[in-house]
Amino acid sequence: MAALFFDIDGTLISEYTGEIPESAQEALRAARANGHKIFINTGRTLCCLPPSVRTFGFDGLLCGCGTYLLYQDQLLLESKIPFDRGLELIEAMEVCGIEGFLEATGEVYFPGRASRFEELERSKRYMMELGFSSENSMEGKNFLYDKFFVYTDEKSDKERFFRLLGADIEPIDRGGGTYECVQKQYSKATAIGYMQEYLGLDRDEIYVVGDSANDLSMFRYGGHGIAMGEHDPVLDPYAEYVTDQVERDGIRKALQHYGLI
Numbered sequence: 001m002a003a004l005f006f007d008i009d010g011t012l013i014s015e016y017t018g019e020i021p022e023s024a025q026e027a028l029r030a031a032r033a034n035g036h037k038i039f040i041n042t043g044r045t046l047c048c049l050p051p052s053v054r055t056f057g058f059d060g061l062l063c064g065c066g067t068y069l070l071y072q073d074q075l076l077l078e079s080k081i082p083f084d085r086g087l088e089l090i091e092a093m094e095v096c097g098i099e100g101f102l103e104a105t106g107e108v109y110f111p112g113r114a115s116r117f118e119e120l121e122r123s124k125r126y127m128m129e130l131g132f133s134s135e136n137s138m139e140g141k142n143f144l145y146d147k148f149f150v151y152t153d154e155k156s157d158k159e160r161f162f163r164l165l166g167a168d169i170e171p172i173d174r175g176g177g178t179y180e181c182v183q184k185q186y187s188k189a190t191a192i193g194y195m196q197e198y199l200g201l202d203r204d205e206i207y208v209v210g211d212s213a214n215d216l217s218m219f220r221y222g223g224h225g226i227a228m229g230e231h232d233p234v235l236d237p238y239a240e241y242v243t244d245q246v247e248r249d250g251i252r253k254a255l256q257h258y259g260l261i
Contacts (some may be wrong), residue, residue, distance in 0.1 A: 002260060003201055004031060005041040005062070005192055005218060006251075007210035008053060011228055012040075014247045020052050024251035028056070030261040039195065041188050043180055043214050045103040045146055046070070050130065064146040065172075065182040065214065066191035068105055077194060078105065079183060080144040085168070087141055089181075092164035093150060096157040100150035100181075102138050109145065112137030117151040119178070152177040172214050180214055189217035209243075209254060210235065226254045 006012050012020050028038055039060040040053060046063045054061075060071040069077040081089065086102075093100060099117055101124075102109040110124045136143065152158050156177075165171060170187075171179040192206060208215070208222035211231040219225040219238035227239035228250055243254035255261045 001035050001037065001199075001201075002205045002207055003037045003039065003192075003195060003199060004207045004209065004255075004260070005039045005188075005222065007212065007215050008040060008042045008044060008050070010211040010230065011209055011215075011246060012053070012251065013050060016247060018050070020056070021246060021249070021251075023249040024246060025056070027252040027255045027261055031255055032057075032059075034261060036260060037199065041191055041208070041210075041218060043147075043182075043188075045108070046105045047107060048103065048127070048130070060195065062188070062191040062195070064103065064105070064186075065180070065188055066186035066194075067146045067183055069191055069194055071195070071198070076198065079186060080104075080146055081169075081183060083144055086143075086145055089148065089165070089169065090138060090141055092161055096161040096164070097155045098150050098152050098158075098161055100148055102143075102145040102148045104143065104145040107136065107143070109136060109138040109140070109143065112139050115151075116155075117153070119176075120151050123149075147180070147182045149174075150179050150181060152179070174213060187217040188215060189221035192218055192221050207258065207260070209251070224258065 012024060032038055037059045039062055040058050041062045043065045044063060046068055062069050067079045099115050099120055108127055115121055168184050169181050170184045171181050174180050203223040206223040208218045209226040211228040213232045213234050216234055219235050225238045225240050227235045227242045229245035241257060244250040
């Protein structure tokens with residue numbers, strides 16, 4: 001048995017169509033039919049998973065960069081930023097001229113006011129298109145959350161902000177002045193490590209598939225790293241195999257290459 005861990009955006013879901021291509025769906029079903037376990041391993045929190053992913057039938061949903069692990073409808077792990085620390089981080093954003101949104105398991109908290117960052121406004125619209133809307137804004141400061149995503153520009157004091165993140169929050173550079181901020185003791189790699197121990201797997205039985213910088217930890221950890229045809233070069237030193245783009249049957253080609261289907 002092998003365990004296959006997939007990123008979502010640009011890996012399973014086309015960034016052009018927003019869908020899982022039919023060839024990828026067929027490949028995933030064939031892998032499961034051959035006795036392999038298939039997992040989502042994503043930076044998205046549970047509420048942000050596209051419906052096509054939630055309903056597909058993955059064996060496990062590893063969300064929030066390792067902070068929420070769901071295996072066959074059983075919650076194995078959940079970690080939230082402590083409430084008081086969460087308040088400090090929101091205040092750090094405010095004093096450093098940084099904007100963003102907070103990601104919880106069941107909700108995403110956006111600023112109540114319009115943002116100067118168009119990308120942040122686009123993220124808010126995207127969540128609404130997914131059918132997700134919240135009456136609560138991050139200014140309410142009365143909730144727990146798992147991780148957060150920030151946008152910076154020339155008006156932002158990034159150096160001070162990174163200092164205020166301290167030893168417990170890791171900023172992952174996502175390019176263009178954006179950072180995915182995650183609890184430091186968790187990552188996509190720790191999610192895989194937990195499942196490896198839980199299922200009693202050898203490292204050679206672990207396959208990871210991704211395309212972006214926040215997949216780096218799982219590429220360093222996995223036995224077999226599969227990079228999509230369009231991927232962040234940071235993955236290259238750890239990619240054992242580069243497949244095609246997801247729209248060009250990349251998932252099927254990769255699983256065929258390794259004899260998994």
